[in-house]
Amino acid sequence: xxxxxxxxxxxxxxxxxxxxxxxxxxxxxxxxxxxxxxxxxxxxxxxxxxxxxxxxxxxxxxxxxxxxxxxxxxxxxxxxxxxxxxxxxxxxxxxxxxxxxxxxxxxxxxxxx
Numbered sequence: 001x002x003x004x005x006x007x008x009x010x011x012x013x014x015x016x017x018x019x020x021x022x023x024x025x026x027x028x029x030x031x032x033x034x035x036x037x038x039x040x041x042x043x044x045x046x047x048x049x050x051x052x053x054x055x056x057x058x059x060x061x062x063x064x065x066x067x068x069x070x071x072x073x074x075x076x077x078x079x080x081x082x083x084x085x086x087x088x089x090x091x092x093x094x095x096x097x098x099x100x101x102x103x104x105x106x107x108x109x110x111x112x113x
Contacts, residue, residue, distance in 0.1 A: 005029055005036045006107040012043035013055040019044050020057040022113035023064055030071050037107075039076045039100055048075065048092070049085040076100060 007026045013019035022038075029036040040047065052058050072091045079094045086092060095103070104110050 002033050002035055003108040004106070005034050006039055006104045006110045007036060008039045008041065008104060008110060008112045009044040009047070010041040011113060013046050013061075014043070015056070017057045018113045019047055020055065020061045020064075022111070023047060023061065023068065025111065026073060027064055027067055027071070030073055037074045037076060037103065039104065040081070041078060041100075045077050045081045045086065048087055048090050050087055051085070076103060 007022060007029070009019045009022045011018050026036055026038050046052070046055060047061065052061060055061055069089050075090055075092045077092055077094050078100065079096050081094065083094070
């Protein structure tokens with residue numbers, strides 16, 4: 001039975017490899033037919049920008065981005081996130097912190113990175 005999963009990325013991809021690894025895990029969850037939503041908090045929004053040169057493991061990120069786009073994995077960003085830097089081909093919604101907390105609480109499972 002498919003589960004509803006919130007995969008929360010809160011770390012800065014310029015400082016650690018974990019955000020890129022979290023996206024790889026999200027791909028696996030979607031392939032397993034789970035209803036997966038990726039929540040990007042703080043500086044993790046940089047995973048979806050054009051300027052990815054400073055991201056750790058950018059070569060791995062670039063390998064997975066086409067699949068993320070094709071599978072239309074939904075992303076939730078904080079309403080205050082900088083919208084202008086994002087690539088336009090991702091499925092992005094902007095929510096308040098309170099609404100994001102509700103999304104995470106209502107999920108069957110939450111993975112935090």
